[in-house]
Amino acid sequence: xxxxxxxxxxxxxxxxxxxxxxxxxxxxxxxxxxxxxxxxxxxxxxxxxxxxxxxxxxxxxxxxxxxxxxxxxxxxxxxxxxxxxxxxxxxxxxxxxxxxxxxxxxxxxxxxxxxxxxxxxxxxxxxxxxxxxxxxxxxxxxxxxxxxxxxxxxxxxxxxxxxxxxxxxxxxxxxxxxxxxxxxxxxxxxxxxxxxxxxxxxxxxxxxxxxxxxxxxxxxxxxxxxxxxxxxxxxxxxxxxxxxxxxxxxxxxx
Ligand code: COA
Numbered sequence: 001x002x003x004x005x006x007x008x009x010x011x012x013x014x015x016x017x018x019x020x021x022x023x024x025x026x027x028x029x030x031x032x033x034x035x036x037x038x039x040x041x042x043x044x045x046x047x048x049x050x051x052x053x054x055x056x057x058x059x060x061x062x063x064x065x066x067x068x069x070x071x072x073x074x075x076x077x078x079x080x081x082x083x084x085x086x087x088x089x090x091x092x093x094x095x096x097x098x099x100x101x102x103x104x105x106x107x108x109x110x111x112x113x114x115x116x117x118x119x120x121x122x123x124x125x126x127x128x129x130x131x132x133x134x135x136x137x138x139x140x141x142x143x144x145x146x147x148x149x150x151x152x153x154x155x156x157x158x159x160x161x162x163x164x165x166x167x168x169x170x171x172x173x174x175x176x177x178x179x180x181x182x183x184x185x186x187x188x189x190x191x192x193x194x195x196x197x198x199x200x201x202x203x204x205x206x207x208x209x210x211x212x213x214x215x216x217x218x219x220x221x222x223x224x225x226x227x228x229x230x231x232x233x234x235x236x237x238x239x240x241x242x243x244x245x246x247x248x249x250x251x252x253x254x
Contacts, residue, residue: 004033011048011194023061024054031079035086048194053097056179062104072231084137087112093193097186098122099179108137117186118164119179127159132235134226141219
């Protein structure tokens with residue numbers, strides 16, 4: 001079975017992260033599938049709205065850490081970077097239903113979603129520094145704009161998880177619901193949007209995003225270049241190895 005499930009009904013494309021044995025962590029193949037799905041949905045008249053979701057217990061554990069070691073994203077055309085560009089450029093309404101851990105790209109992809117519905121078990125985190133890495137997916141630009149600088153700095157420098165209610169307070173989440181309802185609430189909102197005139201939805205989203213339209217590609221490029229450098233450096237290598245060996249990382253030498 002595929003790690004990304006895809007289903008289109010009544011103008012709504014639902015993409016479900018489905019790699020339960022690895023907590024929906026995202027591999028290069030999954031980034032490519034997601035980028036392809038978004039790129040084709042952008043031009044597909046049968047798709048008016050997209051929903052991204054995980055399961056009731058986990059949204060995503062972020063980038064697959066074994067792949068960070070074996071096939072790190074070090075060029076602009078790396079699948080992870082391609083996915084981030086497709087996500088940032090996606091012109092139609094994009095919704096997310098988030099339950100359980102949403103780590104790394106599991107949280108940063110939400111900055112590009114228009115509506116986010118979270119289960120009360122959702123735990124968001126951007127632990128890039130703890131992995132010897134830097135922000136990605138435009139989060140260095142978008143988190144301070146959304147959260148305010150100090151709360152963004154707290155989330156990105158300390159990298160500690162924050163729960164659904166805190167995420168709603170900083171504007172990352174629209175509504176907190178029981179985990180069993182997150183997917184159906186997102187689906188109902190998606191159906192509502194799909195019944196509206198697409199041209200007006202697309203123009204409204206474009207105007208809402210106009211304030212970052214110029215700066216986002218540059219932020220993505222700068223973050224990508226920095227991450228490509230850091231992902232191969234000793235701090236990140238120690239963090240990845242420690243994760244695989246199920247021990248605490250030792251940064252005293254890096
Ligand atoms: N990459 C690769 N494997 C991962 C993974 C990831 N990002 N996240 C979890 N897994 C694997 C674990 O190694 C474990 O494998 P095992 O069964 O062979 O031991 C399995 O998935 C289950 O994970 P586990 O940590 O036991 O689940 P949990 O419910 O206790 O914790 C998380 C869930 C998401 C909080 C935790 O797995 C985690 O912190 N993952 C890493 C997140 C991360 O740093 N991602 C990178 C962000 S840039």
